[in-house]
Amino acid sequence: METNPRGIPQAPFIDNVEAYLKQNESAEITLKKFAETLSKYRFMENNMLQRKHSLETKIPEIEKTLAMVEHLISKQGTGEPIHTRFELHDTCYAKARIDSTDQVYLWLGANVMLEYTLEEAHTLLKDKLATARSTLTTTTDDVEFLREQVTTMEVNTARVYNWDVKQRQQARLAATEETVAA
Numbered sequence: 162m163e164t165n166p167r168g169i170p171q172a173p174f175i176d177n178v179e180a181y182l183k184q185n186e187s188a189e190i191t192l193k194k195f196a197e198t199l200s201k202y203r204f205m206e207n208n209m210l211q212r213k214h215s216l217e218t219k220i221p222e223i224e225k226t227l228a229m230v231e232h233l234i235s236k237q238g239t240g241e242p243i244h245t246r247f248e249l250h251d252t253c254y255a256k257a258r259i260d261s262t263d264q265v266y267l268w269l270g271a272n273v274m275l276e277y278t279l280e281e282a283h284t285l286l287k288d289k290l291a292t293a294r295s296t297l298t299t300t301t302d303d304v305e306f307l308r309e310q311v312t313t314m315e316v317n318t319a320r321v322y323n324w325d326v327k328q329r330q331q332a333r334l335a336a337t338e339e340t341v342a343a
Contacts, residue, residue, distance in 0.1 A: 165306050167299065169205065172198065172313040178324040188325035192318060199314040206307040209300055216297040223293060226267070227286040233262060234279050 163171040175181045185191055236243050243259040265282045266274050277285060 165303065167303060169303060169306060169310070172202070172310040172317070174313055175317045175320060178320050182321070182324075188321055188328075191321050192325075195314055195318045195321065199311065199318065202307055202311045202314060206304060206311065209304045209307060213297065213300045213304060216293055216300060220290065220293050220297065223286060223290045227283070227290060230265060230279060230282045230286060233259075233265065234283060237261075237263065237279060 162173075165171065182188060182191060186194075233243070240261070242261075245257050245259065246254040247257055249255055262279070264276055264278055266276050267282055267285070268274050
């Protein structure tokens with residue numbers, strides 16, 4: 162079975178329903194398997210969409226923090242104080258005067274903050290930003306791939322279902338013709 166680069170299996174497209182069902186099970190069993198596969202793809206898609214949303218939220222925060230560290234690096238050694246406002250909470254800011262600094266504290270998550278030199282912080286943030294952007298790109302690709310697989314499975318399901326309905330109609334028609342002929 163083919164997969165994408167991250168191991169998500171590709172849904173097979175059923176070209177000939179009759180030949181496919183001869184090689185496999187009945188239409189009912191096939192439809193149940195398709196429904197299960199479809200639910201797995203949708204579950205993966207929802208997880209990827211959540212991850213994508215999380216990354217889309219994190220990237221601007223990392224960019225903003227990186228810009229501040231770059232600003233601090235540019236002011237380093239000039240001797241002039243930096244007047245700024247920093248965020249205490251979502252809508253609460255405080256004024257600050259920074260006379261000189263060669264260290265910053267960065268939130269790492271899970272209520273953990275560590276002290277870094279400006280150069281270390283700059284390197285760390287650039288790496289985190291590059292990783293986040295790369296992950297966002299692959300996650301976006303995976304979401305698109307999963308949407309294609311969902312569509313393929315929906316088409317397969319419809320084709321098998323329609324084929325089964327047609328077969329049942331033909332069987333009923335044949336039974337009716339036998340009854341009339343007898």
